[in-house]
Amino acid sequence: MRRWDIDERLTGIADGSAMAPEVRRLLDAMGREGWVTEEPEVHLLPHLRRACGSEWLLVGERLLDDGVYEVTVSLAGDREGIHVHRDVVRLLSAVAEPAFFVRQAGPGVFECVTGVLDGDPPGFKSHGHLVRLIVK
Template sequence: MERQRRWDEDERFTGVSDAAAMLPAVRQLGEMMRTEGWVTEEPEAHLLPHLRRAPGWEVLGERQLDDGFYEVLARPEEELEGIDVQRAVIRLLSVIAEPSFLVRQAGGNVYDCVTGVMPGDPPGIFKSHGHLVRVIVVTEQVRE
């Protein structure tokens, strides 16, 4: 069986550790995500203004989906490809990031994000809440 590289120049084929140190935070986020009513209302009022002001992006459209995701169509102002698209999406989403923040490329040019405040997060004055955001990156011109 051929060993598979983790990236193009990988010569070790294995890492230095597991990631178990982050499991308590990941579990807590997962528990909060299962809490009824945890995803906040009116993302167009609370999130969209920040996303529209994010440098390097044009928001083309948005809508609230039944599964809780706030779906945003966005086009980068410059031509991007490969890992640069993912990094630019993370910069876009960072304008709405809260103490817990996870972004995952769900496929193609679709990126799913959960961001939220856990119980006890600073400043400690807000009830735990969160947002689900799906960014769909549009790379070609949209015809009107």
């Protein structure tokens, strides 16, 4: 099966193990009790509002019981020239910390983990945020 429309190789050049140790570090940190930081409406929301600019409207936000900060946005104008996946990553990068993971989990649903791992600059204690961005 092809990996994209003009894929002729049907396979890649290597496995992904070169970066697996850093991904494991993030996963290990995420599993620590209390790793998800409180008050995302204070720590994240102002940055997301600014990043929305004229392209996005922030239409809702709520903190779920599992620590996921759910933010709902819609496009402010027409979709011409918009690459939703790329533009969502750009929007989420407004809250990016040294560790930053984004995955499209479904149509219009993007899940993001961002945080500081032990030893990351600028030397804060390891902490992070879970963000689910929903595009309406």
